[in-house]
Amino acid sequence: MNDISATVDxxxxGDKTTLARALTAVENARPHAEDLLAALQPHTGAAQVVGVTGAPxxxxxTLCNALVREWRTRGHRVGVIAVDPSSPLTGGAVLGDRVRMHEHxxxxxxxxxxxAARCNGGGLSAxxxxxxxxxxxxxxxxxxxxTVGTGQSEVAIAGIVHTTVVVSAPGLGDDVQAIKAGILEIADVLVVNKADLPDAEQTARxxxxxLGLRERREWQPPVIMTCGQTGEGVDELADALQRHCDARAAAPRERDRAEPPGERRSGLQRLAARDRFAGHLGIELLEGGYGQASVRMRVQECHINFNGTCHGGALFSLADTAFGLASNAHGGIAAGIDAHITYPRAVRLGDTITARAVEETRSRRFATYRVMVTRGDGATVATFTGTVAFSGDGQTGPAPKKESTE
Ligand SMILES: Nc1nc2c(ncn2[C@@H]2O[C@H](COP(=O)(O)OP(=O)(O)OP(=O)(O)O)[C@@H](O)[C@H]2O)c(=O)[nH]1
Ligand SMILES: [Mg+2]
Structure with a gap:
């Protein structure tokens, strides 16, 4: 892993041994992992990322296994990540998942x-x-x-993936009542699995x-009945996922046309000028546009901690400012709900550091951002990842509205 460009190649x-090693490095948050992820960014963007969540x-x-089988018949290469969002709570429920996937x-x-979760939710998201x-x-x-549905985790997952599938099953005690309104909010596709059991039709109804009670949106989540064990309905699920992927690919272009880049920049300048805390730290906006922003700060005496290096809080503020501006460049109101930072290298007095935030994923309700913080010589000094929740529909100019995830 020393030679980043050889690893990238x-x-x-498609070398699986390299992939497995890189996954371990990312899971353990090793410093060089961030450099590798940054170097890989230009090679990403082709995959459709689908999150599957629901009660234990x-x-x-079983359904994921059947979906993988269906995708394979359609000629897709598939990566599966089984996330255990809260090992202490679930007791490591994902171990069974590995076993079920042996077929492949x-x-x-x-x-x-x-x-596996090694630290808090932010770390797991990262x-x-x-x-x-x-x-x-x-x-x-x-x-x-x-991921197992445990409240906060599926909201975090919805912010990371392109398409969120919420799975339920008939006969789970409160069945549908178990699906809280907030979970319904994040669903792009709803699945009633175990359609072979009695009452599946009723659960779907x-x-x-x-869903009929929700305000109408461009994308109406379909409700699909499946039997994970036999694979029945899974082709319909794959079709729905493809339709959502196509709809999502079309949507950002509409929004891009809505506002010329120059106007977005001046809007960001106004936002940046209103940020008194960032102004106090000497943070200035360099450039910005739809879903991205770059800011800069020169490290001065007031930023230095007791070890003689730049205070982590100052670096966080720089990254967070880029994150806040990028996520609000859409014109709606985006509130940060999760953030995580790593500090691979120290920053010293006199260094000029730049934070560049780029939108990584976006759904109606959430978006995730990656912020790279670099020194003048190009070295990465911090990497920041964050999730925002949108008021309204996350589009340009909606009226702010109070939302609850419960
Ligand atoms: N009758 C029926 N049983 C199913 C179906 N799909 C899965 N099961 C059974 O339901 C149980 C749970 O299946 P899993 O696939 O482990 O469920 P899960 O949601 O991944 O469980 P966790 O990861 O522990 O939350 C197993 O005993 C499966 O055999 C189905 O379509 N019909
Ligand atoms: Mg499972």
Whole structure:
């Protein structure tokens, strides 16, 4: 892993040993992993990233397995990440997932990996994001992220993936009532799995009824009935995922046409000028546009900590300013709900540092950003990842509205 460009070449060439090592480096948040992820960025963007969430035992892993099989018949290469968002709570539920995926062990077009939480939710989001970048760069056409629905985690996952599938099953006690309104909000596709069991039709009807109560949006989530065990309905699910992928690809272009870049920049200048805290730290806007922003700061005495290097809080503020401006460049109101930073190198007095925020993923309600903080010599001194939630529909100029995820 010392030679980043050789690693990039091997990984982009599809070498699975390199991919596995890189995933371990990302999972353990090793400093060189961030450099590798940054170097891989130009090789990403082709994969459709699908999150599958839902209560424990609804059949997510069985369904993912069947979906992988369906995608393989369509000629897609598939990467699977099984996320354990809260090992202390679930007792490591993903171990079973690995076993269920053995069917694809001999298939060169499938790569399966479990990610365990080593720290807080932010850290897990960061490692999941990193894993997605690696699988995307390694040439996977589809990346499937399975996570157990535990409240906060599925909201975080929805911010990372392109398409969120919420799985439920009939006969789970409160069945549909178990799906809280907030989870319905993040769903792009709803699945009633275990369609072979009694009451599956009724569960699907209830879900359609609940969806009917939501305000109408461009994309109306379909409710699909599947049987993970037999694979029934899974082709319909794959079709729905493809439709969502196509709809999503068309949407940003519409928005890009809505506002010329020059106007977006002046809008950002106004926002930056209103940020008194950033002004106090000497942070200035360099450039910005739709979903991106760059800011700069020269390290002065007031930024130095007791070790004689730049205070981590000052670096965080610089990255956070770029994150805030990039996420609000869309014109709606974007509120940060999660952020995570790594500091691979120290920064010293007199250094000029730049933070560049770029939007990585975007759904109706959430977007995720990656911010690279670099020194004048180009060295990465911090990497920041963050998620925002949008008021309104995340489009330009909506009326701010209060939202609850419960
Ligand atoms: N009848 C029926 N059972 C199913 C179906 N799909 C999965 N199951 C069963 O449901 C149980 C749970 O399946 P999993 O795929 O492990 O569910 P999961 O949602 O991944 O579970 P966790 O990862 O622990 O949250 C297993 O015993 C499966 O065999 C289905 O379509 N019909
Ligand atoms: Mg599972």
């Amino acid at each position: 091997r990984l982009v060439g 035992g609804v059949g997510k892993s 062990d001999q298939d060169d077009g499938v790569f399966v990996r479990s990610l 490692s999941t994001r990193g894993a997605i970048v690696l699988l995307d760069a390694a040439g996977m056409h589809r990346v499937l992220v399975e 209830q879900l359609r009824g609940m």
